[in-house]
Amino acid sequence: MTTATVDRKILPPPIERYTVLGWVYKNLFSTWYDALLTLGSATVLYLVFAPMIGWAFTTAKWEVINANLRLLMIGQYPPSELWRIWACLYIAAIILGVSWGMWVRGSGGVGIALIVAPFFFMLFPSLELNDRLNLGGIVIAALAGFFIGRARGKSLSRLTTLSWIVYFPLVIFLVRGLNEEKQFFGVIGSNFWGGLLLTFLLTVVGIVFSFPFGVLLALGRRSSLTFVKMFCIIFIEVIRGVPFITILFMSQLVLPLFLPAGLTLDRVIRAMAGVIIFSAAYLAENVRGGLQAIPKGQFEAAEALGLNGFQTTIYIILPQALRAVIPILVGQFISLFKDTSLVAIVGLYDLLGISRSLLAQPDFIGRQPEVYMFISAIYWMFSYVMSYISQRLEVRMGVGER
Amino acid sequence: MTQASPTRSTSTNRLLAFLRDERFLQALSQIIFILIIGGVAYWLTQNLLAALARQGIRLGYGFLTETAGFDIGEMMIEYSRESLFARALQVGLLNTLLVCFWGIISSTIIGLVVGVARLSTNFIINRIAWVFIELMRNIPLLVLLVFLHGGIFLQLPRVREAIAIPGSIYLSNRGLTIPWFTLTPAFSIQVPELQGFNFSGGLTLSPEFSALLIGLSIYTGGFIAEIVRAGIQAISKGQTEAARALGFSWWQTLRLIILPQAMRVIIPPLTSQYLNLTKNSSLAVAIGYPDLLSISNTISNQTGRSIEMITIIMAIYLSLSLITSAILNWYNNKVRLVER
Numbered sequence: 152m153t154t155a156t157v158d159r160k161i162l163p164p165p166i167e168r169y170t171v172l173g174w175v176y177k178n179l180f181s182t183w184y185d186a187l188l189t190l191g192s193a194t195v196l197y198l199v200f201a202p203m204i205g206w207a208f209t210t211a212k213w214e215v216i217n218a219n220l221r222l223l224m225i226g227q228y229p230p231s232e233l234w235r236i237w238a239c240l241y242i243a244a245i246i247l248g249v250s251w252g253m254w255v256r257g258s259g260g261v262g263i264a265l266i267v268a269p270f271f272f273m274l275f276p277s278l279e280l281n282d283r284l285n286l287g288g289i290v291i292a293a294l295a296g297f298f299i300g301r302a303r304g305k306s307l308s309r310l311t312t313l314s315w316i317v318y319f320p321l322v323i324f325l326v327r328g329l330n331e332e333k334q335f336f337g338v339i340g341s342n343f344w345g346g347l348l349l350t351f352l353l354t355v356v357g358i359v360f361s362f363p364f365g366v367l368l369a370l371g372r373r374s375s376l377t378f379v380k381m382f383c384i385i386f387i388e389v390i391r392g393v394p395f396i397t398i399l400f401m402s403q404l405v406l407p408l409f410l411p412a413g414l415t416l417d418r419v420i421r422a423m424a425g426v427i428i429f430s431a432a433y434l435a436e437n438v439r440g441g442l443q444a445i446p447k448g449q450f451e452a453a454e455a456l457g458l459n460g461f462q463t464t465i466y467i468i469l470p471q472a473l474r475a476v477i478p479i480l481v482g483q484f485i486s487l488f489k490d491t492s493l494v495a496i497v498g499l500y501d502l503l504g505i506s507r508s509l510l511a512q513p514d515f516i517g518r519q520p521e522v523y524m525f526i527s528a529i530y531w532m533f534s535y536v537m538s539y540i541s542q543r544l545e546v547r548m549g550v551g552e553r
Numbered sequence: 554m555t556q557a558s559p560t561r562s563t564s565t566n567r568l569l570a571f572l573r574d575e576r577f578l579q580a581l582s583q584i585i586f587i588l589i590i591g592g593v594a595y596w597l598t599q600n601l602l603a604a605l606a607r608q609g610i611r612l613g614y615g616f617l618t619e620t621a622g623f624d625i626g627e628m629m630i631e632y633s634r635e636s637l638f639a640r641a642l643q644v645g646l647l648n649t650l651l652v653c654f655w656g657i658i659s660s661t662i663i664g665l666v667v668g669v670a671r672l673s674t675n676f677i678i679n680r681i682a683w684v685f686i687e688l689m690r691n692i693p694l695l696v697l698l699v700f701l702h703g704g705i706f707l708q709l710p711r712v713r714e715a716i717a718i719p720g721s722i723y724l725s726n727r728g729l730t731i732p733w734f735t736l737t738p739a740f741s742i743q744v745p746e747l748q749g750f751n752f753s754g755g756l757t758l759s760p761e762f763s764a765l766l767i768g769l770s771i772y773t774g775g776f777i778a779e780i781v782r783a784g785i786q787a788i789s790k791g792q793t794e795a796a797r798a799l800g801f802s803w804w805q806t807l808r809l810i811i812l813p814q815a816m817r818v819i820i821p822p823l824t825s826q827y828l829n830l831t832k833n834s835s836l837a838v839a840i841g842y843p844d845l846l847s848i849s850n851t852i853s854n855q856t857g858r859s860i861e862m863i864t865i866i867m868a869i870y871l872s873l874s875l876i877t878s879a880i881l882n883w884y885n886n887k888v889r890l891v892e893r
Contacts, residue, residue, distance in 0.1 A: 178676035179675060179676055185674075189677050196681070378583050379586050389867070394832040394846070401863050408605070411603075412600075489691075489693035493695055495695065496695070503696055519700075519707070523704040527697070530693055531691045534691040534692075
């Protein structure tokens with residue numbers, strides 16, 4: 152088979168080479184209206200960005216960020232237990248490094264930006280020495296992971312996928328703690344979670360806990376049992392048809408009334424309940440897409456082998472369907488990461504909520520542009536990097552194509 | 554051996570066969586499912602009734618015909634603090650519909666322009682479109698809205714020092730002032746002018762409305778741009794080349810050949826973007842624009858009727874979603890490729 156392909160080697164298209172002027176001519180001034188567009192848009196860019204850059208370097212007072220950096224990142228999380236957060240970050244850095252080395256590889260720009268980002272954070276004067284050392288340590292861990300992943304190649308593939316799956320429950324466990332008595336590794340209640348940490352925890356809890364519900368709802372929607380099917384359709388369509396914020400209001404105001412007397416949940420847990428319900432409905436639709444992609448022959452083959460409906464679902468259908476929806480799950484993680492900012496409206500102190508409460512303090516009145524610009528940058532950075540990595544992984548691993 | 558179990562009569566066999574019958578098992582599992590759901594629902598209702606009895610609340614929608622007693626900043630229909638709660642909800646619904654209507658129009662225009670620009674061969678235009686799309690897709694809408702409202706509109710100078718943008722558009726702490734048409738006595742376009750401490754002529758949009766409309770439009774526009782780009786790229790290159798060979802100009806090719814075909818790919822995802830915009834307009838509650846949700850929040854704070862208000866709001870948004878998707882499905886059926 153291979154002999155035929157040797158002499159009929161497909162040649163790549165010739166590489167076009169331009170001089171600088173040639174490139175400028177082709178991409179900016181090829182026709183008269185092209186030239187007009189180029190000049191016009193350059194003028195608009197200048198008019199918009201020149202004042203903005205001027206503002207950022209002269210008028211803006213960035214001290215508000217520096218003074219509140221810890222609050223924005225972790226809220227009221229006790230400083231003595233900070234090592235747990237660092238542990239989560241170290242583990243993430245190693246797994247990310249290995250995955251990057253193994254699957255993403257060549258793409259330099261974003262990788263270098265990721266390595267540089269911790270150094271950028273080191274510039275904040277309010278950070279203490281051990282924070283800076285830890286940031287440096289994270290970069291080293293990520294680089295070590297990168298080289299291991301590159302050297303060992305695909306042999307670590309299964310282990311890495313598994314560690315991503317284990318990682319998220321582990322984060323919840325590490326941040327929350329175990330010991331009810333407040334000694335070593337004591338429980339840190341959800342009222343201490345805040346800032347970017349809370350944003351991430353809401354997302355992680357939302358995805359991890361909504362996953363089983365989502366899969367059940369998706370299976371129920373395709374079930375032949377009329378009542379089960381109806382219930383699932385109504386649940387999914389109602390949740391998807393109303394705004395997320397109404398579900399959050401519901402979980403904050405109405406949910407406590409439905410609980411038995413004496414049982415109270417704090418507001419973070421109630422918000423998490425809302426996030427889980429919301430996410431389950433959307434996840435169900437994604438999993439349903441995966442289920443529909445499975446050819447009918449699979450069902451018929453399973454039946455021919457004598458498997459019953461339950462066995463067919465567990466052994467044949469779900470493994471294939473879930474494999475096909477992995478990229479969509481990453482996409483949903485990203486959009487949930489952004490959507491959790493809505494909990495600020497119901498009074499939680501996530502990244503946005505804590506910024507708003509900060510701006511209400513007399514010291515920082517009128518600092519809205521600086522603070523909002525900073526948190527926009529944070530949201531943008533995480534969500535862009537996550538979607539970039541997921542796109543690369545999709546191409547590399549051929550997930551969803553088989 | 555076959556004689557060993559004569560007692561296992563045909564009736565037992567029949568019973569076993571009945572128990573193993575697929576239809577029986579299905580019916581049984583349905584009944585179990587209904588019992589579980591019913592049980593949970595019963596338990597929740599009992600809890601609810603107990604909680605309501607403890608707090609001395611009675612459910613009911615009669616309060617909607619009581620006097621509202623609060624003011625609303627912006628309204629399209631007559632309303633005062635003597636009006637009824639139901640009237641206040643109506644004001645909120647109209648405000649929501651207003652922002653959705655203009656939001657859908659402007660986000661479509663932005664999406665179309667940016668999506669086409671994303672495919673431009675001009676380097677600068679292409680990059681600007683890329684940056685715009687990546688910004689919109691990766692920043693939460695709520696952050697964008699509070700940024701526009703608290704970070705930009707509330708920081709603007711007073712009317713007398715309003716920032717003028719070419720085209721008689723003014724930005725001040727009163728909001729966005731634009732030229733607007735008038736129908737009385739005859740159709741004419743009014744240009745706003747600065748007179749004393751305020752503008753005369755034109756239309757002044759409040760900071761809340763402007764921030765919400767701009768935020769929703771550019772955010773949704775960024776998503777629509779990607780849909781438009783994907784739709785155009787789905788049309789094979791041969792179509793463009795054939796059109797060019799027939800002597801169509803770039804603009805004619807886009808308008809007469811590419812877009813009509815791309816529309817079929819674009820419509821279904823576009824539908825869900827419009828639905829998202831409608832639902833996202835409820836984020837107005839965070840910046841103080843009196844939309845449906847923020848008015849209903851005011852009502853439930855005043856009356857303590859949170860259960861009733863939440864159900865009303867959910868029902869309204871659900872029907873808005875269903876109506877929007879029905880309209881777009883109808884349109885989708887119209888532009889669909891008619892197969893013989």
